[in-house]
Amino acid sequence: MHKYNDLKMWIDGQWVDAESGQTFATLNVTTGEELGRVPLAGQADVDKAVAAARKAFPIWSEKTPAERSAVLMKIAAAIKDSLDDLALLDALEHGLPVHIAKGPTMGAAGNFEMAAAYGRSLEGHVIPSNNNVMYCLERVPIGVCALITPWNMPLFLMTQKVALSIVSGNTCILKAPSINAITSLKFAEILSKIEGLPPGVVNVITGPGGSVGNMLATHPDVDCIGFTGSTETGAQIMAAAAPTIKKVIMELGGKNPAIIMPDANLDHAVEILAHHQFHNCGQACGSPGRYYIHESVYETFLNKYLEHAKQIVVGDPLDPKTNMGPLVSKEHADNVMRYIESGIKEGATLRLGGKRLTDPPFDKGNFIPPTVFTDVTPDMKIYREEIFGPVAVMTTYSSEEEVIKLANDNHYGLTASIWTKNIARALKLGKKLTVGTFSVNGHNLIAPEAPWGGVRQSGIGKEGGFQGVLEYTEQKMITICLKE
Template identity: 40%
Template sequence: MPVLTEVLNLKMYINGDWVQAEDGKVNDIINPANGELIAKAPTGGLSETRQAIGAARRTFDSGEWSELPTVERAQYLRAIADKLDEKAEEIALLETLDQGKPLNESEIDVADAAACFRYYAGMITQPDGQTFHVADPMQAMVVREPVGVCALIVPWNFPLLMSVWKIAPALAAGNTIVFKPSEVTPVSAMKLFEILEEVGLPKGVANMVLGPGRVVGNELAESDLVDKVSFTGGTETGRNIMKAAAGNIKKISLELGGKSPNIVFADADIETAIDCTLIGIFFNQGEVCSAGSRLLLEESIHDEFIERLVERAQKIVVGQGKDRETEMGPLVSKQHLEKVLSYIEIGKQEGARLVCGGNRITENGFDKGYFVEPTIFVDTNPDMRIVQEEIFGPVLVVQKFKTEAEAIELANGTAFGLAAGVFTQDGAKGLRVIKKMRAGITWVNNYGPTYNEAPWGGYKQSGIGRGLGTFGLDEFMEVKQININLNVEPVGWYKN
């Protein structure tokens, strides 16, 4: 395994050049497992953002990338995937040191990122468009074209994978991009852009600006030179982006918060349900937009299920992500640690009963990291903040239900609608309940798997639009109707 031997000096990538912030400002990037400095990142501002937008605009308008035959764009995407495979060990380690997640999870993310590039490389070389047999002498057809300059803004919980979920389809469609990673976790993004340079992507096609969302993100959303903004992150920030994007009515895609229900009926396979419940809330430290953060249990199995769930949760190995035995790493930052701990206190004050965890871990050398025990609350009610609000950490809240109708009502009883799970051995009931879930991503007898082929996105305040699959490519394209007159002669509508 490679070892990080020195502090990394990150840079921004604008019009094919690696640059620092004009004012020299830098941001310290901290390993959340031990508080150690792993990188210094430039803090870009309006000047760098506008330079990147300008480069993307000029390159798109030139047609150098947008008019390139799809088979040639696909070759670039496959070359990027090959480079990700080649550098997988290094990138996975950096992702773990930067974000905190266990190394085996980072390795999965890198492999999935490479697969995503290959998926879209294959998709854009398939037959596309439509033709219509309309009234003679006209022939009508539909073609898809790139949107233009796309601003891509990603969060810190899956730094590499979320980046690729946007970059791969945006480039595949023929767009140019200005990419903004989270200022908390920019390390793997710079490695990805090094790969984009290595494969010879034309200058100005892909640009990266580091900096705070209130400056860089806001400028990307407001700029009249940007045709689309795709954002993944918090719901409140999503609202602000919608407002900023209204200036030139740019296309938007928003993948926002979640408070997703995981329903377990009494007839479920209990061991499978317990196993998937643990994955649903404690994978990636619960820092997952689609996390199964609300467990809905049929009343007759509640006590037994909770007893066995707590027993399993208490055995989860918490530690530094780079250690192979670790099953759950630290939270991403001190600020987020404080947020999660504050919600645990809110849960206690609201009267929920804590049956597992609830504490920061500081013993055994963990005092400099941002570790929280796997945490479970029972005896909750729908009015509690811990039931309604996204905590984004390893905190599970449990609700009881007696009937199928009550389970559905509770499941749909938040402002969010990203994901939902149902566990039952009654196939008809499983599908019946899933069809009534106001959620965009659902599972029956499982929780969490994602696929490049399937759409990703939610209902209600969980966002607008879909990523991945054919839907994800469509988000980065415009649809054009073309009508051709096959009989070129005067129509004769007007008599004189």
């Protein structure tokens, strides 16, 4: 049995309890056992964290880019040194199989390495005008950033936001999700040992997103909010932040089309798409949300996909044989089951899965096996809404014009994938898709160096890459009179 004791928040370089003394439990998502109790932050704790970040801002922002980048490289190395411990927490709190969790954990280190490299390249430029005035544009930090991250890829997403925000001189308050609270405090433990990182540059607080997130969004001394989560919650945060005119960077939901062309390598497409659909139980904003298979290859693709999905081993995320663990909570699993029941009621054909696994050894967690629907039509909820679960939704198309119209007929616009041997054809199709990213013969091909973000109701701004660094800066104009 795994147990974590004496868990505290990290504020202004100190380990502290909540001012109220209240705590809440975090659970092993596979067994339901308590992993530990963490502080339940309130308004006083938020005020303290924001004040610490504000106090640290002039100290950190006045350091040179080289000095800040050197600190970020130390953080990256420390994350790598803690690889096994962090991957274990991902499996315990989140349910991602531990052998898979090592990938995003290394990606967390990569977030700091990427930001360290780009942080030394924040160039300004001179704008030509006339002989008497020089106009210079420089990049400067925004100030105090509130970073609110989700439970579905906890360490990778919290490190992404922290790295992108602090490399240019910002300071921050990280509010990680309650479900993964111990992961965020383990990350804080790593930060606490980094030489050269002043107190208050990164503050880590724990508590429910509905209350603590709102306190941060409305706080008058927070300058910027970086948020990853549902579109509905993102809209609430934007509304809460509006009276104080904060900058917002939003990475929100998706219902992502995967378009299978007649000449696609079907074995490759099945392998990659099924992995992205099921390895994290479909709990990813970039998961395939709608499959559009050309009618000429539909039966072949479907049969291959079903056979592949049947081979996925559902079980304990600590077992190296497991391909897919439990969903993150009973509440979330209940919501996924409501979508499955809706699909059946509205007339879709359930081809695989669709029922909770409740017999031992699945009786303590929230396990739903790979689930596949066919005969899905655009008026169905499972077609239009983000399910965030291990549910594949399949339909056919007959022409490129039809599939582009179908793919774009949604209020989301995060990512898409196109599967074909004809790259020129894929690029022409991709230009017509209303998404922030599209991949060819791959899905969700993200890396720390590559910007990621959506359009429409999938978000505002980019995370990752040089563009992600720029999002956490402002432009300042300097005008110099040259006339004597």
